[in-house]
Structure formats: C-alpha cells, structure tokens
Amino acid sequence: MIAAAMPPVLDQVKERFPDVTVQPVLDAIPTVWASAATTHELLRYLKHDVEAPYRFLYDLSAIDERLHRNRGNGVRSDFTIVYHLLSYDRNEFFRVKTPLEGEYPTTRSITDVWPMANWYEREVWDMFGIRFEGHPHLVRILMPRWWEGHPLRKEHPSRGTEMPRFTLPDDKMDSQQGQLRFRPEDWGMASGTEDRDFMFLNVGPQHPGTHGVLRIALQLDGETIVDCVPDIGYHHRATEKMGERQTWHTFIPYTDRVDYLGGVVNEMAYLAAVEKMAGITIPPRAQVIRVMLMEVFRIMSHLVWYGTFSQDMGQLSPVFFTFNDREVGYQIIEAITGFRMHPAWFRIGGTAMDLPNGWDRLVREFLDYMPKRLAEYDREIMRNGIFRARTMGIGECTREQAIEWGMTGPNLRATGFAWDFRKAQPYSGYEQFEFDVPISKRGDCYGRAEVRVEEMRQSLRIIEQCLKNMPPGPYKSDHPLATPPVKPRTMHDIETLITHFLGVSWGTPIPPCEVLGNIEATKGANGYYLVSDGSTVAYRTRIRTPSFAHMQMLPLLANGGMVPDLLAVLGAMDFVLADVDR
Amino acid sequence: MNWWAEQPNTIPARSVEEENVRRSVILSRLQDLLSWGRKNSMWPFNFGLSCCYVEMASSLTSKWDIARFGAEVIRGTPREADLLVVAGTVFIKMAPIIKQLYEQMMEPRWVISMGSCANSGGMFDVYSVVQGVDTFLPVDVYVQGCPPRPDSLMEGLLLLRDAVGSERRPLSWVVGPQGTWRPPMPDLRDAHRPARTSLTVLRSPDEVK
Numbered sequence: 001m002i003a004a005a006m007p008p009v010l011d012q013v014k015e016r017f018p019d020v021t022v023q024p025v026l027d028a029i030p031t032v033w034a035s036a037a038t039t040h041e042l043l044r045y046l047k048h049d050v051e052a053p054y055r056f057l058y059d060l061s062a063i064d065e066r067l068h069r070n071r072g073n074g075v076r077s078d079f080t081i082v083y084h085l086l087s088y089d090r091n092e093f094f095r096v097k098t099p100l101e102g103e104y105p106t107t108r109s110i111t112d113v114w115p116m117a118n119w120y121e122r123e124v125w126d127m128f129g130i131r132f133e134g135h136p137h138l139v140r141i142l143m144p145r146w147w148e149g150h151p152l153r154k155e156h157p158s159r160g161t162e163m164p165r166f167t168l169p170d171d172k173m174d175s176q177q178g179q180l181r182f183r184p185e186d187w188g189m190a191s192g193t194e195d196r197d198f199m200f201l202n203v204g205p206q207h208p209g210t211h212g213v214l215r216i217a218l219q220l221d222g223e224t225i226v227d228c229v230p231d232i233g234y235h236h237r238a239t240e241k242m243g244e245r246q247t248w249h250t251f252i253p254y255t256d257r258v259d260y261l262g263g264v265v266n267e268m269a270y271l272a273a274v275e276k277m278a279g280i281t282i283p284p285r286a287q288v289i290r291v292m293l294m295e296v297f298r299i300m301s302h303l304v305w306y307g308t309f310s311q312d313m314g315q316l317s318p319v320f321f322t323f324n325d326r327e328v329g330y331q332i333i334e335a336i337t338g339f340r341m342h343p344a345w346f347r348i349g350g351t352a353m354d355l356p357n358g359w360d361r362l363v364r365e366f367l368d369y370m371p372k373r374l375a376e377y378d379r380e381i382m383r384n385g386i387f388r389a390r391t392m393g394i395g396e397c398t399r400e401q402a403i404e405w406g407m408t409g410p411n412l413r414a415t416g417f418a419w420d421f422r423k424a425q426p427y428s429g430y431e432q433f434e435f436d437v438p439i440s441k442r443g444d445c446y447g448r449a450e451v452r453v454e455e456m457r458q459s460l461r462i463i464e465q466c467l468k469n470m471p472p473g474p475y476k477s478d479h480p481l482a483t484p485p486v487k488p489r490t491m492h493d494i495e496t497l498i499t500h501f502l503g504v505s506w507g508t509p510i511p512p513c514e515v516l517g518n519i520e521a522t523k524g525a526n527g528y529y530l531v532s533d534g535s536t537v538a539y540r541t542r543i544r545t546p547s548f549a550h551m552q553m554l555p556l557l558a559n560g561g562m563v564p565d566l567l568a569v570l571g572a573m574d575f576v577l578a579d580v581d582r
Numbered sequence: 583m584n585w586w587a588e589q590p591n592t593i594p595a596r597s598v599e600e601e602n603v604r605r606s607v608i609l610s611r612l613q614d615l616l617s618w619g620r621k622n623s624m625w626p627f628n629f630g631l632s633c634c635y636v637e638m639a640s641s642l643t644s645k646w647d648i649a650r651f652g653a654e655v656i657r658g659t660p661r662e663a664d665l666l667v668v669a670g671t672v673f674i675k676m677a678p679i680i681k682q683l684y685e686q687m688m689e690p691r692w693v694i695s696m697g698s699c700a701n702s703g704g705m706f707d708v709y710s711v712v713q714g715v716d717t718f719l720p721v722d723v724y725v726q727g728c729p730p731r732p733d734s735l736m737e738g739l740l741l742l743r744d745a746v747g748s749e750r751r752p753l754s755w756v757v758g759p760q761g762t763w764r765p766p767m768p769d770l771r772d773a774h775r776p777a778r779t780s781l782t783v784l785r786s787p788d789e790v791k
Contacts, residue, residue: 144675159707168718176678234676238708260633323643335790358790
C-alpha cells in the first residue's frame with residue numbers, strides 16, 4: 001500500500017506548506033491532504049512556481065465521505081474535494097485532497113487559478129451541494145434547474161424506480177419548458193451595445209447539427225458570433241452513481257455506454273484502474289487482443305467522425321461510405337465478441353473468451369481494405385476545396401490555450417503537441433508496438449482532421465502488428481480476483497468453487513485503496529478515479545471524460561466566427577454527448 | 583392494396599386495349615389508396631437521443647438500406663415527419679422536449695420506441711432516466727436491443743408498416759363508431775417461439791462464420 005520512495009516534489013511541498021498531510025497511495029501519485037485555506041495557495045504554487053509545473057487541471061471532483069469505512073490517513077472529512085493535476089514536463093500526476101466538514105460545506109473556488117475549473121465546480125455543486133466562493137456562475141450544470149437534492153450524495157436515491165413514478169402532465173411540461181426559455185441576462189449576456197442590438201439564436205437541444213442532445217445559446221451581431229454558451233446535461237445517464245451500485249465486474253457494460261462510439265476502449269479505461277487496485281498482471285495474449293480491438297474501435301469511432309464532419313461541411317456522400325467501412329470493422333468485432341456497439345467483452349484480468357478460429361482472416365481483410373478507402377477519402381474530403389475553405393483557419397487555438405483549458409487527444413495534438421498516453425504512460429503493452437503520434441501544427445479544424453486521419457493509419461499499423469505477433473497463452477489471468485475466474489481454477493476443491501460462486505453472485509471484493517487509471521481514448525484522455533473501501537462495489541466512481549473539457553472550450557473556439565463556423569468547430573471537436581454528460 | 587397494376591398468372595388480355603387498361607387503371611377505395619401511400623412512405627423525424635441513434639443512422643446506409651421500405655427520407659422538422667423513432671435513453675431533462683416535438687408532428691403520426699432504455703429504462707434504472715417513453719407518449723412498436731441492430735429496427739418498421747397499411751382512418755364523418763381503427767399489434771415473442779424452440783444446435787462462438 002505504501003509508495004516505495006517519496007517523490008522529491010512532496011518534499012518541496014512539505015517544506016513550503018508544513019500543514020499538509022501526505023497520504024501513501026497505491027497508484028504512486030503524490031497525494032496530499034490540504035486544508036481548504038491552504039489548497040488555493042498550494043494549487044497556485046503547483047501550477048506556476050514549482051519547477052516543471054503542473055499546468056493541466058486533469059480533473060476536479062468530490063467524494064461524499066460520510067459512509068466511507070476507510071477514510072484516508074486519519075484526516076476527518078465529510079466531503080472531500082479531489083484535484084488531479086498533470087505535468088506534461090514531468091509526465092506525472094499530483095493529487096490534492098481537501099477535507100470539508102458539515103452537511104453542505106463551502107470552499108473557495110479555484111476558477112481564478114484555472115478558468116477551466118468553472119464547469120467542474122458547477123458539477124460538484126450540482127452533484128454534491130458543495131458551494132464554491134468566488135465562482136462566477138454557480139448554477140446546476142447536469143441536472144435540470146428544478147431538481148431537488150444533489151444526486152451523488154449518499155442519501156439521494158439511486159434508482160429511478162425508488163423515486164415517485166414519472167408523469168408529465170401539461171402544467172408540469174409547461175413549467176419545465178418555461179424554465180428552458182432563453183433570457184440573455186441569465187446566461188451573462190448583454191442584449192445589445194449602445195448603437196446596436198444583438199440577435200440571440202437558440203440551437204438545440206434537438207438540432208441536426210449538434211450531434212445529439214446539446215443546447216447552445218448564441219449571441220449574434222449580424223452573422224458573427226459574439227458569444228456562445230453551451231448548455232449540457234440533457235444526456236446525463238448517472239453512470240457515476242451507477243458505479244456505486246454495480247459490482248466491480250457488473251459495471252463493465254456501463255462503461256461501454258460512456259463514449260458510445262468507443263466500445264471496448266472505455267472498458268480498458270475502467271479496467272486500467274481496477275486491475276491496478278487488484279494487483280493483477282494481464283497475460284500477454286489478453287493484452288494484445290485488447291490492443292487489437294481497441295484500435296479497431298478507434299478507427300470505427302474516427303470513421304463516424306469523418307463522415308459526419310464532412311456532412312456538416314456540406315458533403316452528402318462520404319457519410320455513407322464511412323458507415324459502410326464501419327460495417328467491415330463490425331464484422332471483426334461481431335465475430336470476436338458477438339456484439340456490435342457495446343461488447344462488454346473485457347473482464348477483470350483479461351477477456352471474456354479466446355479469439356475464435358479464423359479471426360485472422362477477418363483482420364487481414366480489414367487491413368487490406370482500409371488503406372484504399374483512406375486514400376479515397378483524402379481525395380474526396382481532405383483535398384476538397386469547399387471542405388478546406390470551411391475548416392482552415394476556423395476554430396483556432398494555441399498549445400498554451402489547449403493546455404490551460406484541458407484539451408486532450410487528437411485536438412491537443414492538432415496544436416503541435418505530441419502527447420499520447422499510449423506513448424507517455426503506456427498501458428496494456430502499448431510500449432511494445434511501433435507507431436507514431438501524428439501531430440499537426442495548424443491548431444484549427446483542418447488540423448484536427450489531419451491528426452485523426454493519420455491516426456487511423458497508425459491504428460492500422462498497430463492492428464497489423466497484433467495480427468503478426470499474436471502471442472499464445474491464456475486469455476485471462478489466474479489471479480484470484482480475476483472475474484469470473486478461469487474455469488479450471490474453480491474445479492480443484494469446494495473452496496475454489498465457492499469462491500467462484502461468491503464472486504459471480506455477490507461480486508469480488510477489492511482491497512481498500514484509491515487509484516486513477518488513464519488511457520488514450522478515441523476522443524482524448526479518459527480516466528477512472530476509483531475509491532474502494534473493501535467492498536464488492538466501488539465507494540466512488542469518478543469518470544474524467546475528454547468531451548466535457550472540450551465542450552467547455554466551445555466559446556473560445558467559436559467566438560468571433562460566423563454561424564456556419566460553429567458547425568465546423570463542433571464537427572471537428574469530435575464529442576459524444578454521453579461522454580460530456582456521463 | 584397492391585401497388586402493381588399487373589399481376590402474374592392472370593387470364594391473358596383479349597386485346598391490346600384491354601391490356602393497356604389493365605396496365606394503367608387501378609381500382610381501389612380512396613381510403614385504401616391513402617393508407618397504401620402512408621405505408622410506403624413513412625418519413626422519420628431526424629431525432630436521436632443516444633447510442634441507438636448510431637444504429638438508426640446505420641440502417642439508412644447502403645448495407646442495410648432502409649430505403650427499401652420507404653423510410654429513408656429523414657426530416658429535420660417534426661412538422662414534416664410521420665414517424666418518431668425514440669432512439670435512445672429518455673432523460674428526465676429531455677422528456678418535456680420530446681413530448682413537445684411529438685405534439686408538433688402532424689396527424690397521422692406513429693412512434694417506434696427503439697432500444698431497452700426507451701422501452702423500459704433498460705439497464706439505466708437511475709434517477710435521471712424516465713423508465714420507459716410510454717409513460718408520456720403512445721408507442722406503436724417496441725424494438726428490443728441495447729442498441730438494437732439495424733435489422734431489428736427494420737423488423738419493427740415492417741411491423742408498423744403492415745399495421746399502418748391496414749389502419750382504417752375515415753376520410754369524413756361516418757355512420758357508426760368514429761375515429762381511427764388500428765389493427766391489434768402482433769406479439770413477436772409468440773410469433774417467433776416455434777422457430778426458437780426448434781433450435782437445438784447453436785453455432786459455436788469459437789468459429790468465425
């Protein structure tokens with residue numbers, strides 16, 4: 001449980017802030033408890049003053065600790081705010097935990113240190129009822145404004161069937177629709193200047209250009225966007241609350257539906273954390289199978305983006321072509337996992353089954369088929385004059401802005417910064433594969449497209465290496481916490497059989513600890529911060545998704561452009577609403 | 583009503599004139615003609631909530647080709663659409679919006695509930711999800727799956743199509759009971775049972791088809 005050696009940054013922090021408490025953790029991320037008064041200064045120090053600073057606020061969330069049987073390190077806390085920072089220079093995380101006491105505590109906002117903390121703090125307010133002093137606009141973000149209670153508090157009901165039956169009489173519908181009425185002052189928008197009036201345009205929640213249930217309020221001067229404010233939460237599916245109810249094993253299908261185009265990629269993000277907690281080493285064959293399926297899903301997710309983005313830019317044909325290519329990929333996924341979009345096929349400790357006979361033929365066909373298609377799309381989309389005119393120079397951002405606002409994945413790499421978790425902090429054996437991290441120096445919508453197109457080629461390279469070097473051996477670890485255990489293990493005596501039975505019916509208990517697992521998902525950095533108190537379910541499941549941070553950047557990317565540019569920015573961003581709202 | 587003017591295996595025409603008449607004249611009732619039109623051109627509303635919408639979009643593309651059944655003309659506004667496919671999770675925050683969109687659709691209008699979430703809440707029995715879209719909308723066809731494959735959606739569409747084709751919507755006031763008559767919807771569980779129970783050997787998952 002105790003990290004091997006104390007990293008030097010902890011010494012520096014202890015020297016500067018003597019009242020912080022260091023907590024030994026399993027995942028070797030330097031972790032300190034800092035009082036609410038100290039936290040603000042500490043975060044400012046870590047962002048600006050420490051050498052190789054932590055410039056990126058990776059995640060900000062909270063834990064309702066009131067029922068926690070294993071509260072950390074003797075620090076008394078009813079609610080804990082958890083800040084995860086990432087330093088690109090060090091390639092290291094830092095975790096700051098702030099204990100708060102009382103039923104509805106208050107702490108100081110860090111929006112003056114990181115503007116991107118805005119939405120994260122709003123989410124903590126919405127979900128836990130913790131107030132942030134100094135926050136510019138502390139209102140609910142995911143739940144509707146009329147909601148009573150804060151869902152991630154332990155006393156809030158989890159099941160829909162525990163709550164009164166849902167009805168929608170006309171007066172309730174009118175009042176709820178009335179609350180959605182757009183009033184510029186509620187959104188912090190002026191209705192005009194001295195010599196002109198602004199026009200306001202409501203886009204969504206039901207709009208073909210928003211790729212799902214997203215609402216955007218536009219403040220327009222003519223056709224120029226003065227300001228735009230995304231309104232989210234229409235796709236909030238309570239996945240984090242679900243993690244407090246489903247066992248470690250039975251939560252896996254829910255992860256698929258977070259970034260619903262990413263399929264097994266989500267499962268890997270979750271399992272990266274769980275397997276670290278359980279201390280399971282994955283057999284090489286399972287690792288390579290996982291990598292292969294993840295890269296197939298990465299290509300398929302990018303193909304949806306490719307087709308719909310070019311459709312947003314006015315091309316009607318490519319979306320049909322790219323969806324047909326997805327069907328070729330689905331043949332692999334279906335043959336191996338038996339399902340299309342949400343396979344739920346990875347298991348704690350490996351995969352559900354071994355590869356079927358003949359899988360290699362399907363993968364080979366896919367590898368032979370795709371490069372020709374990608375070359376065709378280069379001609380059809382990337383070199384198309386209208387497409388270029390509508391994406392070049394649109395939605396630009398610099399590398400500094402991208403880091404400041406928490407941009408990750410292909411969008412970050414389009415600003416010329418080659419950071420990829422698969423290279424920087426490899427998981428599932430990615431360090432053994434040869435591939436490049438494509439970048440673009442443009443920083444605009446076209447640059448984001450260039451990066452994704454090249455990423456598909458790199459994914460094909462990885463799949464080819466999987467095909468050629470698929471190791472023999474077991475597809476699941478024989479560690480006792482692997483769920484469900486490999487069958488022969490259960491056949492020794494009655495004890496192993498009972499263990500199997502309990503693991504399947506009650507779930508596998510994971511030792512008390514907390515772990516952050518990160519992967520490079522299709523849209524950017526996806527992380528699961530899991531807290532166990534030794535039970536068969538997680539005490540807290542926190543999902544850090546890339547699209548949430550990207551969506552918060554929308555005003556930065558779209559302001560000053562024209563209305564049609566907004567669709568280019570949204571299309572190039574490649575978000576999934578389930579990934580924004582969880 | 584059949585959509586072709588000629589049928590095979592009919593008595594051969596006795597003259598060229600008779601053949602021409604047969605090729606160009608359809609005898610039908612106006613009511614049947616309208617339901618024939620409705621049945622073969624169900625225009626869905628371009629409306630998606632979550633994962634299911636991706637499979638719904640797949641059903642429009644050429645491998646699945648829902649155009650074969652006349653339902654490929656996706657409309658961007660509810661006022662031009664005949665069919666609302668509730669594709670995905672019905673969130674409590676979205677419910678009033680979904681209802682308003684439904685109310686903006688012109689009669690006659692139909693609803694397909696696509697996927698487990700829309701059918702019953704499915705695996706998302708949680709505070710933010712309505713446990714079934716039928717708590718506030720009338721549903722004509724339920725399509726199961728999470729998400730349903732495109733072929734499941736098309737099976738649901740065919741069921742709806744047959745029902746719409748045999749609906750009775752009087753064109754004006756009629757003697758007797760007023761209003762629309764809709765045929766009872768078949769239960770696919772029962773319809774498929776004989777075929778399912780007769781399956782004794784399943785394909786091994788260890789072999790690629």
